Amino acid sequence: MNSDKITKIVLFSVSFIILIVAGGMVFSLVGGAIPAFKTFGLGFITSTQWDPTDGHEVYGAMPFIAGTLITSFAALIISFPLSFATSLFLGEYYRNTFVAKILGTMVDLLAGIPSIVYGLWGFYVLRPFLIDIGFENQGFGVFTASLVLAIMIIPYATSLSNEIISMVPNDLKEAAYSLGATRYEVIMHVTVPAARSGIFAGYILAFGRALGETMAVTMLIGNSIKMPNGLFSTGNSMASVIANQFGEADGLKLSALISIGLLLFVITGIVNWIGKLIIKKMS
Amino acid sequence: MKAIILVLVLAVVFSSCQNSAKKSAGEKISLTAAGATFPQPYYNLVFKNYSEANKDIDITYGGIGSGGGIRSLTDKVVDFGATDAFLDDKAMAEMPAPIVHIPTCLGAVVIAYNLPGVDELKLSNVLLEKIFLGEITQWNDAQIAANNAGVKLPDTKIMFVHRSDGSGTTQIFSDYMTKISKNWADKVGVGKSLNWPVGMGAKGNPGVVGTVSQTEGAIGYVGSEYAFAQKIQMAKIQNSNGEYVLPTMTSVSAAAKGNIPADTRIMLTNSSDPESYPISGFTWIILYKEQAYNGRSLAQAEATVKLLDWLVSADAQAQAPNVNYAPLTDDAAAKAKAILRTITFEGKTILN
Secondary structure, three states: OOHHHHHHHHHHHHHHHHHHHHHHHHHHHHHHHHHHHHOOOOOHHOOOOOOOOOOOOEEEHHHHHHHHHHHHHHHHHHHHHHHHHHHHHHHHOOOOOOOHHHHHHHHHHHHOOOHHHHHHHHHHHHHHHHHOOOOOOOOOHHHHHOOOOOOHHHHHHHHHHHHHHHHHHHHHHHHHHOOOOOHHHHHHHHHHHHHHHHHHHHHHHHHHHHHHHHHHHHHHHHHOOOEEEEOOOOOHEEEEHHHHHHOOOOHHHHHHHHHHHHHHHHHHHHHHHHHHHHOOOHH | OOHHHHHHHHHHHHHHHHHHHHHHHOOOOOEEEOOOOOOOOOOOOHHHHHHOOOOEEEEEEOOOEEEEEEEEHHOOOOEEEEEOOOHHHHHHHHHHOEEEEEEEEEEEEEEEOOOOOOOOOOEOOHHHHHHHHOOOOOOOOOOHHHOOOOOOOOOOEEEEEEEOOOOHHHHHHHHHHHHHHHHHHHHOOOOOOOOOOOOOEEHHHHHHHHHHHHHOOOEEEHHHHHHHHHHHOOOOOOOOOOEOOOHHHHHHHHHHHOOOOOOOOOOOOOOOOOOOOOOEEEEEEEOOEOOOOOOOOHHHHHHHHHHHHHHHHHHHHHHHHHOOOOOOHHHHHHHHHHHHHHEEOEEEEEOO
16 A cells, blocks of 8 residues: 555544544434423424423423523624724734734633633622622623623634734735725725635634533523523523533433533534625625 | 464453452452532541541542432442432332432531621521512512511612522422422422522532622522531521521431431421421432342442441541531431341341
């Protein structure tokens, strides 16, 4: 066998392992989810009932789906001005300067902080601060969770956008300058449109990260199983209810939790798929 | 060539098997247990002391939750399991073989609160019901004030903090609430996790204590083993004699003074003893009545039963308060010893 062939076989088998692992996950999730869907039907997805008490067990995933989507969207909206401004600063205004290098490292560092640390910071610093300034009276809830999530996803959105923005060809920008465009006009009409699919991809990545975030959210969202009725109400998220309750769960409840895991998997898949479609259309 | 390698491999495998078999019979016995997290600090302490005194015995305890403890025993992967809630007749019947319950110590659920300047808070059963069902929402509510003459209650919203994870602590708490309140029984019920009418969830005892101590106006229920160590403010609860009792080692132990059935399967909440703290309960170790299963040796079975016999003895019980657990009453310990003497190996009792 020549080395070419060996490389081919090695690469193939290694990537095949990933396929098997991912396939196995889906398989076991679906298998575990069957009892819950058999009992409650598709209504499991839309039902807002969650009663784990023996005798009248009812499970519905809607409060968690709502909690996850609301916190993630809110986080995306809150983080957008911060991360967009930072990526322009790093990739355009102060490209390759000392300041940008320090700031860029700091942003990347944010991605490396474990989520439990964000949770602790939110719990002991951000929450009392929100109460002190009179923004909220108890500090737990969708808003606090979104705020911490927003900070957590900044590096994901920023790094990719920054990379793409700094890759916009200089010729394009110089052409715009030669036509008398101001720097602001160049950014708005040349740089951003040229980099938009990459920027968008960065936000999809950030959104996906927010969907699956567990620890920091569970410490701040209040973990009350009901539909959140506003930004300041307590709620629960899909990842957080699984982390909280699987320990003592069995039977139908365990199946309901696995189903929520499956739904989270599906939602993440759909978000990625829509993201890819939009990116394709943009570029 | 292949055949030679095969023979060699088999020889190595066989000889290593023999070695390990000899070892387990002659030198060291390792016992494995898993279950409730509530008594884990106590078990860790006493099992360590026991292993130090008996060098030939090695004990591992995994705190994986009561449900996990029962599952592990069902699957016969442990020598004994541990649970905060006894198995009811139906669950007992579903086990592959008869099991027995051995109570090992007592714990309680305390009602912790955070109201600066309020050093004593008396909560009647009616108040507990109304607060936890969300019918009273302010601390300066007339009904709370009427029960706490002379206490200056602030104009703060009540924030109820419950457990977000499934827990034996929730089970004992909700068992008590169900006993004292028909409304609670109808609307919420008993369980390791519940459909809470109000409040927010926090993970584990540390989560609840952290949230309560961080939030003015918060009230929550916490396992006594954690609450006693944290020295947080605790409410006096009205027991079935009408007395307001603060949770202490003595008042928790007193809950077991009543009539304990011979198999010790009883929820001690709302005990009839006048000195008892009403939200108290046993925690149990569960094991098979017939110890010869899964190829376990007699030595293994003996070690298991002797360990448990020591665990309910005065020597081990005296260590319980050091880690904030209430020791068994003499009556409960005697019943536990009697149960241990019914455990058999191939039909013969192990202890006499």
